Amino acid sequence: MIDDLLPELTITDPDVLRSYAHDEAEWAPYALPAALVRPRGAEDVQAVVRHCIKHRIPLVTRGAGTGLSGGANAVEGCVLLAMDQLNRIIEIDPVERLAVVEPGVVNDDLRAAAARQNLWYPPDPASSPWSTIGGNVATNAGGVCCVKYGVTRDYVLGMQIVTGTGEIVRLGRRTAKGVAGYDLAGLMVGSEGTLGVITEITVRLRAKRAPERTVAAYFSSITAAGEAAAAVIAAGVVPSALELVDKHCLKAVDAWKNMGLSAEAEVVLLGRTDTADDAEAATMLACFEQAGATWAAMSTDEAEADALFAARRLAYPALERLGPVLTEDVCVPTGKIAEMLGRIEAAAVRHDTVIANIAHIGDGNLHPLLITPTDDDTAKARAQAAFEDIIADALALGGTVTGEHGVGLLKRPGLVKELSPAVLDLHRAVKNALDPHGILNPGKVFGDP
Incomplete structure (x- = not known):
């Protein structure tokens, strides 16, 4: 056939x-x-x-x-x-501040093209040097700066898709405002290829932003770092980035890239602000110190600050070199960050599993990385049990099973726990309406586990 x-x-x-x-x-x-x-x-x-x-x-x-x-x-x-051959940036409109791209355009390539016109595309997942805009839209990807500037959904204005009945249609708009009909373009964002095939995307751009100030701090425990992050948010600061990287990740990146990273801390918090003065950075520094940082400072060395953020982005591939890595993607309310981090530590001990931690901690999106030796089925079973406990703990604290990676296959059991049967039925009704032949990415998201 x-x-x-x-x-x-x-x-x-x-x-x-x-x-x-x-x-x-x-x-x-x-x-x-x-x-x-x-x-x-x-x-x-x-x-x-x-x-x-x-x-x-x-x-x-x-x-x-x-x-x-x-x-x-x-x-x-x-x-x-x-979709890798559909990789053209069709248009960048500096007046309307938008870009029209094909789905195979790499995230960083769009950002670089926008920057040449003093514009900025904010969504920046850690995979931005390799991931594509189409994939980012399919999973509603976030990234480092989403704590202040939002996720992919906040930047998608419209798109062209091929429907589940084989029609080419356009959804959304190019205007700044518009409420004509249901938000079908928004519905496609995060749908993971189950409702249509995206062939073109129109995204909102922002003006180029001001230079950032970086504040870094070391903590002796992951829960103390979580309390510091919650304090920053409670103080009214909206950081342009607030990231957590633990010692496991720093050591793995340093062993791989020989970046000379400090191993003096169990956990590092990296904060950034892009306001016109130092007031937010000073508040962030005070929050870190009051939460018990063993060292904290506002960086005056831009190269050093950039190296720390580069290490954050390299953490996942660096850890992969040590063995299979099962990646979590839970998100909890900011007031529950410290408790959730404590529960992750407890799961690691309970199941005798090495769990490294990176996080978009400013918005409660945590990425515990469960590491197992190659070809060790017993360790794999323990890691899977820890994975399930982390999902259960996130839901118990009012969180969600996925903040930005999507449901795919790994989170289907967790999704059933998060959503009520009536809500699951609503989702399946949408799926059946838009994919009446059941051909689009079957078995994913709402498929039977």
Whole structure:
């Protein structure tokens, strides 16, 4: 059933298929797709969708494969739609402050193009040098600066999609305001390829922002760092970044990149402000000191500050070098950050599992990284139990199972615990309405575990 599927764009070589078959989610299941298609435009995507409808073939859309929930993993017998050739920045409009891009545009490439016109695209996941705007939209990605500037959904104005019935349609708008009809473009953000295939995206841009000031602090415990972060928010400061990196992560990055990072602290907090004066930075520094920082200072060395934030971004790939890493993505209310961090520590002890911690701590989005030795099934089982305990603890504290990585495959059991049966039914009704043939990324998000 794939013989007539755009032969010039279709790949069936098993070695190539294996290289595209899964994202970066450790332990999420995947299968070898029947074929890989790399479309060059919306019409190619439409042809693939219509072919899959006709033959009832599952269709899984993939960006750069940097996801951490299994949302882009191939399912048995599927056509895998890789969007990497749709990588044009179609337009940057400095008057309207917007950009129109294809889904395969790399996040950092859009940011660099905007900067050349004194504009800024804020969403900046740690994977921004590699992840694509389409993938960011599919998971509603956040990042370091989202504590102040919001997540991907806050910047998506509109898009072109191919629907689950094979039609090419435009959703959303280019204007600053608009309430004509339901927000269908917003509905697509975070839908993980289950409601349509995005072929073009219009995003809001901001004016280039002022230089940032960096405040760094060391803490002897992760809960003290959590209390410091909560104090910053309670003081009314809205930092442009507030990140946590623990000793496990710093050591792993230093061993890999030899960056000369300090190992004097159990936990480092990195804060930034982009206001016109030092007042917010001074308040942040005071909050760190009052929460028991063993060392805290406002950085006067921009290169040193940038190195610490680079280490934050490199933490996940650095830890991967030590063994399989199962990544959590829970988010809790800011007032519960310290308690949640304490519960993560307790889960590590209870299940004899090494858990490193990085976090967008300013908005309560925590990323515990559970590390296991290679080919150790007993350790894997312990880590999985800790993973489930962390989800349960986040929900018990009024949080959510995923802040920005998406549900994919790994968080489906947690989603069922978070949402009531009636709400799950509402979601499934939307899915059935927009994907009546059930071909779009089946089994993901609301599929049966």
